[in-house]
Amino acid sequence: MPVNYATPAPAALFPVAGVRLGTAEAGIRKKDRRDLTLVELAPGSRAAGVFTQNRCCAAPVTLCREHLAGDGSLRALVINTGIANAATGEQGMRAARETCDAVARLLGCKADEVLPFSTGVILEHLPVDRLVAGLPAAQADLAADHWHAAAHAIMTTDTVAKAASRRIDLGGKTIAVTGISKGAGMIRPNMATMLGFVATDAGIAAGLLSQLARMRRTRASTASRSTATHRPMILSSSLPPALRGWKSMPPRPTGPPCVLL
16 A cells, blocks of 8 residues: 555646547456556657566567567557466467557557556456457546546556656756556566556657666555566657757657657
């Protein structure tokens, strides 16, 4: 249980230009709860991430690493709770790929521009049919100010939704940084059971984005000595440096937000 922590109010979680979030009840494992989150990113968004160091990785982690191994371009995140799709073999990999394919068809992007995330119980197969059936409702719910709802939708055994947001004036421009996370009990070492998603509309060069994702501070949370099979932290950026006046940063193509996972 967090000490002296309260989830920020919805209005305290600032929208990030180029990022929209939607949630839905897909019935992944339990009924009557929002267990599916879709995050849509504007074309040109870039992402970097750090993941669990457990040698036994869940299928979504393996696929996320594959998709991020390219140029880092990203159009969507899809997150389900209830079933972790961990220790599920080749069927689990097929489920993760089918999830990305379905999101790509819905948003009109490429499957390798989608990152899948699953959290919940292990050794159970992901009901892809239910997940895919819930995607249109999540898409219909997409909005820039739905960070608060998303923070609740990604929870599993958490006792409180976790989120943070800041606005910063930099060089005459205002940028936003907003993030959500989940994880209870196991948060050590190196991500353990944590999922974290941070987005900013600051223009960040791709190389620097990767450096920020690997900073020790993103791995510093400690509670127990366990490393889970499926824990990432993602950072994304939605606007190029040129649009925010960060001329001292390495150049990167013009385009939308950055997401650090």
